[in-house]
Structure formats: C-alpha cells, structure tokens
Amino acid sequence: MAAPRQTVFRPLDPAFLEDPYPIYARLREQHPVAWGATQAVGYAGFWFISRYADVAAGLKDNRFGREIAKVMSPDSFPPIPEAHKPLYAMLSDWMLFKDPPEHARLRRIAAPVFSLRAVLGMRPRIDALIDAALARIPERGTYDIVSDFSSPLSIDIVADLMGVPEKDHPLVRGWVREITLSLDLVRTPERIAAGSRRASELIAYFERLVAAHRKVPQDNLLSLLISAHDGGTFLNEHELLASCVLFLFAGHEASSLLIGNGLRALASHPEQWRRLCAGEASAKSAVSELLRYDSPQQIAFRHALEDVTFQGAAIRKGQTVGFGLGSANRDPSVFPDADVLDLQRQENRHLAFGAGMHTCAGSSLANLEAELVFTALAKRFPELRVESHQRQESILVRGLTQLTLRCDR
Ligand code: HEM
Numbered sequence: 001m002a003a004p005r006q007t008v009f010r011p012l013d014p015a016f017l018e019d020p021y022p023i024y025a026r027l028r029e030q031h032p033v034a035w036g037a038t039q040a041v042g043y044a045g046f047w048f049i050s051r052y053a054d055v056a057a058g059l060k061d062n063r064f065g066r067e068i069a070k071v072m073s074p075d076s077f078p079p080i081p082e083a084h085k086p087l088y089a090m091l092s093d094w095m096l097f098k099d100p101p102e103h104a105r106l107r108r109i110a111a112p113v114f115s116l117r118a119v120l121g122m123r124p125r126i127d128a129l130i131d132a133a134l135a136r137i138p139e140r141g142t143y144d145i146v147s148d149f150s151s152p153l154s155i156d157i158v159a160d161l162m163g164v165p166e167k168d169h170p171l172v173r174g175w176v177r178e179i180t181l182s183l184d185l186v187r188t189p190e191r192i193a194a195g196s197r198r199a200s201e202l203i204a205y206f207e208r209l210v211a212a213h214r215k216v217p218q219d220n221l222l223s224l225l226i227s228a229h230d231g232g233t234f235l236n237e238h239e240l241l242a243s244c245v246l247f248l249f250a251g252h253e254a255s256s257l258l259i260g261n262g263l264r265a266l267a268s269h270p271e272q273w274r275r276l277c278a279g280e281a282s283a284k285s286a287v288s289e290l291l292r293y294d295s296p297q298q299i300a301f302r303h304a305l306e307d308v309t310f311q312g313a314a315i316r317k318g319q320t321v322g323f324g325l326g327s328a329n330r331d332p333s334v335f336p337d338a339d340v341l342d343l344q345r346q347e348n349r350h351l352a353f354g355a356g357m358h359t360c361a362g363s364s365l366a367n368l369e370a371e372l373v374f375t376a377l378a379k380r381f382p383e384l385r386v387e388s389h390q391r392q393e394s395i396l397v398r399g400l401t402q403l404t405l406r407c408d409r
Contacts, residue, residue: 007045008034011395018391020298020398021339024050024327035315036322038395046301047063047313047319052331052351054311055300055323059356064302064321067101071305072318081189085198087182090203093242096358097307103357105234109243110361112228113221118366122161122221126369130376137380138407142387146403150259150373151252157369158251162244163209163222175202176248183249184394194390199245206244221247251362254296257392257399258370262290263377264403267384269341277378281343283371290370292335292350298326298398300354325351326398337346382409 008031009023010016027034027050031075037045058064069077080088089095095106112118133153137143155173156166164172175198181187182195191376210226217223222244229240266273275281299322308315315321328351332338335345355361360366390402 003393006035007037009036009048010038011036011048012038015229017393017395021330022327024324025129026328027324028327028331033311033315046322047310047315048299048322048324048327049310049329050324050331052328055325055328055351056355058302058310058323059300059354059358062100063304063306063308065305066097066104066302067099068303068305068318070099076318081191081193084189084196084337086200086203087192090199090242090245091183093239094246094352095243095361096246100357106239106243107357107361108232108234109225109228109240113224113247114362114365116364118221118224119368121219122365123368123372125160125220126157126372129160130372134376134380134409140408141406142404143407144402145263145405146256146260150256153254153373154256154259154369155248157255158365161221161365162225162247163213163218163220168205172202172205172248174198175205176252179245179249180253184396202245202248203241206241210241210244233394246361250360251365252378253397253399255366255369257296257397258287258290258366259373259377260389260400261294261296261398262287262370262374263384263405264386264389264400265290265294265341267386267405270384273340273378273384275343276374277382281373284367285345285348286343286374287327287367287370288348288350289341289345290374291328291352292348293341294398295326295329295350295352296397296399297354299323299396300325300358301396325354355390381405381407 005087009027027048031051031052032051034048034050035045036048049058074118095110098106130153133149137149143149152173154407155176156169159172160166178198179195179202180190209222213223213226225240225244229235235243240310266276272281275294276283278284295321302321303315304321307317329335330338334349353363353366385406387404387406388402389400389404392399392401
C-alpha cells in the first residue's frame with residue numbers, strides 16, 4: 001500500500017537554505033520520497049526525490065511533466081491577473097515548460113545554436129569579455145566577485161552571443177534579473193508583475209534585433225538561431241522571440257552562481273585551489289566537480305500528470321515533484337566520498353545539468369565559460385581569501401548574492 005503524505009522537511013527554513021546537505025543525507029537514507037511544505041506562492045508543498053537513481057529515472061519518466069494545464073480542469077488554477085499575463089504568455093512558448101511532442105519541436109532550434117562547434121567558434125568573444133571583467137578587479141582592497149564580476153559577466157556573455165550590443169548590456173542585465181526574480185519560488189505578486197513588464201520589453205527588444213540580424217547577419221548565436229528558424233518552419237515568430245529570452249534567462253543565473261559557489265568551496269579547500277592554480281587538476285575536471293559539489297540548480301520541478309506510485313509514495317495527479325539534483329550529486333552510492341571536494345575526481349556523472357529530455361541545452365557553453373573563468377581567476381588570485389558572503393533566498397537554485405574577496409596578491 002502507498003505510504004501516506006507526511007511533512008518531513010521545510011525547504012524554506014534558513015538552516016536548510018544555508019546547508020541542505022546534512023538534511024539531504026537524512027532524506028536519502030530515511031525518506032527517499034519526502035513531502036516538503038512551503039509557503040511559496042502557488043505551491044503548498046512538493047514531493048522531494050533525493051536519491052540519484054530515483055532522480056535520474058524520474059526525470060526520464062513521462063508521467064512527470066510540465067504541462068499541468070493539459071491534465072487538470074481549468075478551475076483548479078486561480079485566475080491570472082492581467083498584469084501577469086505577458087510573463088505567462090512568454091513562458092508558455094519556452095521548451096523548458098513543454099512536454100512531448102511540443103518539447104522536441106521547440107528544442108530542435110537549440111541543437112545548431114549550442115553545438116560544441118558553434119560555441120567553440122565564439123571563444124574569442126568570450127575570452128575578450130572575461131579579460132574586460134578581469135581588468136575591472138582592483139589591485140588592492142576587497143571586491144564583491146558575485147555582484148561585480150560573475151553576475152554581470154555571465155549575462156554579458158550570453159547577451160553578446162545573442163547579438164545584444166555592448167551598450168545595451170547593462171539594460172538587458174536589469175531586465176533579465178527581474179524576470180529571474182519573478183520565476184523563483186520566493187516570488188511575490190509584485191515581482192511577477194515586474195517580471196511581466198520586463199518580458200514584454202525583452203520580446204520587443206528581440207523583435208528589433210532579429211529584424212536587424214535578418215537584414216545584416218552577424219557571426220553570432222542569434223544569426224545561427226534565425227537561420228535555423230528561417231530554414232525550417234517548425235517555430236513561429238513568437239516562439240523564436242521567446243526562445244531568445246529563454247537563452248538569456250537560462251544562460252546567466254546558473255553560470256554566475258557556479259562561479260560564486262565554486263570560489264567559496266575552493267576558499268575553504270586551499271589545497272584544491274593550489275592544485276587548480278598549479279595545473280595539477282584540469283579546469284575541465286575542476287568545473288565538473290564544482291558543479292557536482294554545490295550545484296547551482298538544486299531541484300528540477302515537474303508535476304505528476306497522472307496518479308503515480310513512486311517508491312511507495314502515492315503522488316496525486318497535479319502535485320508538484322522536485323527532483324533533487326543537488327542531493328543526487330552527493331549520493332554516496334554513486335560518488336565515493338561524496339561530501340569531499342576532489343577536483344581530480346574520476347567518473348563524475350553529476351546531474352547538475354539535469355537528465356532526460358530537458359537536460360541543459362547550453363551545457364557546452366556553460367562548461368567552456370566556467371573553464372575559462374576559473375582558469376583566469378586561478379591566475380589572478382594565487383590565494384583565495386573570502387571576507388564575507390550573502391546567500392540568495394531560493395530553493396530552486398543555490399548560490400550567493402555577494403562574495404567579497406581580498407584582492408591583494
Ligand atoms: C553552470 C551553468 C548551467 C547549469 C548548472 C544549468 C543547468 C540546467 C538544468 C539543471 C536544466 C534542466 C532544468 C529542468 O530539467 O527542469 C537546464 C535547462 C536548460 N538550460 Fe541550462 N544550465 C547552465 C547554463 C546554461 C547556459 C549557458 C545556457 C544557454 C545559454 C542554458 C540553456 C538551457 C536551456 C535552453 C534549458 C532548457 C532545456 C529544455 O527544456 O529542453 N543553460 N539547465
């Protein structure tokens with residue numbers, strides 16, 4: 001018989017936000033499918049899946065999906081306020097929120113744009129943006145490496161590759177941040193309304209940019225995207241514009257959080273930082289381990305599209321299920337000494353980019369960007385000294401809003 005629902009953890013508790021890993025360990029051992037209660041807007045709570053094998057299997061199981069509106073009656077949802085509608089209209093065109101067969105149609109656009117070959121071709125631009133960001137780090141004193149380096153840099157890189165001219169980078173950064181805030185579980189109605197305004201502005205912005213690129217194609221990802229779109233007829237114009245915003249949104253936050261989380265982890269493991277600086281650990285294996293050790297996206301959310309019994313738990317149609325990527329990545333049945341940071345770890349099959357059909361479409365770009373950034377920072381900071389940090393309030397992603405480093409060499 002399926003086990004009854006019982007609240008086992010509270011993912012918005014400050015102790016959980018600061019360090020969820022001991023709680024994940026308890027859940028993996030005692031409650032591999034646990035009910036977590038939240039006060040978040042629109043979520044009474046969710047089922048949390050903590051073991052690696054279950055997370056990997058669940059994300060490939062089509063009984064869990066995104067398009068809950070297809071299986072529930074319309075009166076199960078509160079009406080959407082007028083001011084929130086532009087945001088939801090845009091999200092409904094994102095592959096991230098689609099199930100088969102629509103998902104595959106929308107995702108086709110990503111393949112040529114984010115192929116390793118295309119991304120490697122963009123490397124000189126990425127190098128130039130990283131160099132410009134490094135040049136802004138002062139020689140002495142303290143510096144907030146998250147607000148002043150990783151956050152603007154990660155938006156600038158993806159914005160640049162998406163054809164946004166440099167003069168507009170600060171503007172686009174602000175819009176993207178507001179959309180990000182409107183989508184997190186700790187959002188408020190005001191944040192959703194602000195995100196909605198920005199969604200309309202970004203769509204209009206890309207409409208102009210796409211028109212300009214159609215007239216004069218450039219050597220960037222936006223032109224690749226447009227030619228993939230115009231060469232086939234699988235996306236309509238709205239979907240093309242919404243995909244541009246998705247790439248900006250999906251491409252910046254996790255990349256930025258990885259830099260902050262990684263630097264903080266390395267500052268408390270100086271022998272590992274020394275190995276990276278000395279070239280004993282390659283940037284590639286270091287980035288995989290940092291992604292595993294403190295994953296930027298902790299949870300991949302889905303809904304049960306039918307009643308499902310999963311590892312003994314009765315999950316009802318419509319309920320939210322959180323697949324714990326961060327917990328899976330610390331599962332000792334897959335990773336020996338899972339709580340140890342080891343930049344030279346072998347066979348690192350982490351799930352930081354998710355699993356199944358929604359596996360990160362930009363992982364080649366994310367890996368390359370992080371490898372270049374950590375290599376550059378290892379040269380700039382022979383020693384890593386953290387003065388203070390501030391954590392972002394979120395359960396979907398995990399990261400810092402501030403990480404102040406001492407800059408003196
Ligand atoms: C360290 C950096 C990154 C991490 C950790 C990361 C992680 C993820 C994860 C976990 C998912 C799956 C979400 C789910 O299943 O619910 C995802 C999806 C996605 N990511 Fe990334 N991502 C990163 C960077 C990027 C970049 C640089 C881009 C592109 C510019 C990108 C584009 C996407 C897209 C388009 C999707 C949706 C794929 C789909 O629904 O089929 N990501 N990412």
